[in-house]
Amino acid sequence: MAKKIKQIAIYGKGGIGKSTTTSNISAALSTMGYKVMQFGCDPKGDSTNTLRDGSYIPTVLDTLREKSKVNARDVIFEGFNGVYCVEAGGPAPGVGCAGRGIITAVQLFKQQRIFEELDLDIVIYDVLGDVVCGGFAVPVREGIAEHVFTVTSSDFMAIYAANNLFKGIHKYSKSGGALLGGVIANSVNAGYSKEIIDDFVKQTNTQVMEYVPRSVTVTQSELQGKTTIEAAPHSEQAKIYKGLAEKIGNHTDSKTPSPLEIAELREWAAKWGEHLLRLEQQNIPQDKLAVNS
Ligand code: ADP
Ligand code: MG
Numbered sequence: 001m002a003k004k005i006k007q008i009a010i011y012g013k014g015g016i017g018k019s020t021t022t023s024n025i026s027a028a029l030s031t032m033g034y035k036v037m038q039f040g041c042d043p044k045g046d047s048t049n050t051l052r053d054g055s056y057i058p059t060v061l062d063t064l065r066e067k068s069k070v071n072a073r074d075v076i077f078e079g080f081n082g083v084y085c086v087e088a089g090g091p092a093p094g095v096g097c098a099g100r101g102i103i104t105a106v107q108l109f110k111q112q113r114i115f116e117e118l119d120l121d122i123v124i125y126d127v128l129g130d131v132v133c134g135g136f137a138v139p140v141r142e143g144i145a146e147h148v149f150t151v152t153s154s155d156f157m158a159i160y161a162a163n164n165l166f167k168g169i170h171k172y173s174k175s176g177g178a179l180l181g182g183v184i185a186n187s188v189n190a191g192y193s194k195e196i197i198d199d200f201v202k203q204t205n206t207q208v209m210e211y212v213p214r215s216v217t218v219t220q221s222e223l224q225g226k227t228t229i230e231a232a233p234h235s236e237q238a239k240i241y242k243g244l245a246e247k248i249g250n251h252t253d254s255k256t257p258s259p260l261e262i263a264e265l266r267e268w269a270a271k272w273g274e275h276l277l278r279l280e281q282q283n284i285p286q287d288k289l290a291v292n293s
Contacts, residue, residue, distance in 0.1 A: 022038060052080070075108075088101030
């Protein structure tokens with residue numbers, strides 16, 4: 001019997017650290033012996049470049065515009081430690097739906113049975129989370145991915161995007177859509193940012209997979225065009241990414257989250273706003289704002 005391929009999607013607001021986190025997870029999983037494909041679904045096509053020494057690969061949609069018949073192998077490129085890299089790409093600016101690339105690429109791979117041929121263990125979709133176009137919901141809605149993770153910081157707009165994602169997951173959960181594995185807390189350094197995210201996951205009946213600090217090691221690695229797993233494999237940050245990758249590799253049970261209504265979310269945020277203001281008035285340094293961390 002063919003083995004089951006684990007398909008997961010990582011969502012989050014633009015610029016929040018999805019591609020950085022995803023690439024480090026892919027790289028870490030590959031070092032643990034998993035056969036991994038990272039499937040970039042951002043129309044910018046920049047998901048996989050730190051797996052390929054900072055170089056950009058041709059996208060599926062660009063390739064389809066040039067050739068009428070595309071072989072799946074034309075759009076799959078090997079990166080660090082054998083990780084397979086794909087970029088769905090986007091439509092020509094101003095025309096068409098950006099989700100088109102995801103649908104087209106997935107269909108192409110299905111027809112050519114490429115996941116089976118490559119004997120993959122895990123496919124990770126790196127998806128833009130401000131779901132403005134239905135196309136981005138594809139990995140969730142169509143049940144392409146089974147488990148969804150979201151990257152968020154403690155910033156309100158990032159949490160707002162995560163909550164919107166939860167709404168989407170909730171909506172499609174009864175019709176075979178993907179369920180939520182958990183939240184990846186990124187750029188948590190100040191104590192209060194951990195507390196805000198902890199409270200948000202409690203409110204929405206979800207869980208934190210890992211707290212990833214903002215780290216100059218990530219910046220240095222990115223400037224070299226590499227993941228932290230490749231550029232600084234023995235660093236503290238690499239250890240954190242490896243721990244996260246292991247949890248994701250072993251993850252089996254995802255759930256339907258309980259998103260907050262917009263009024264509830266506003267009220268929740270306002271409470272945190274007042275709390276932080278009070279702490280500031282007591283002159284507690286920002287990084288010591290934590291009550292108990
Ligand atoms: P996204 O894919 O969500 O748009 P990226 O992964 O491209 O975001 O990250 C945006 C920027 O933030 C990048 O320059 C990246 O190096 C940086 N970044 C993300 N996470 C961290 C982190 N934990 N520490 C330091 N820099 C980070
Ligand atoms: Mg990205």
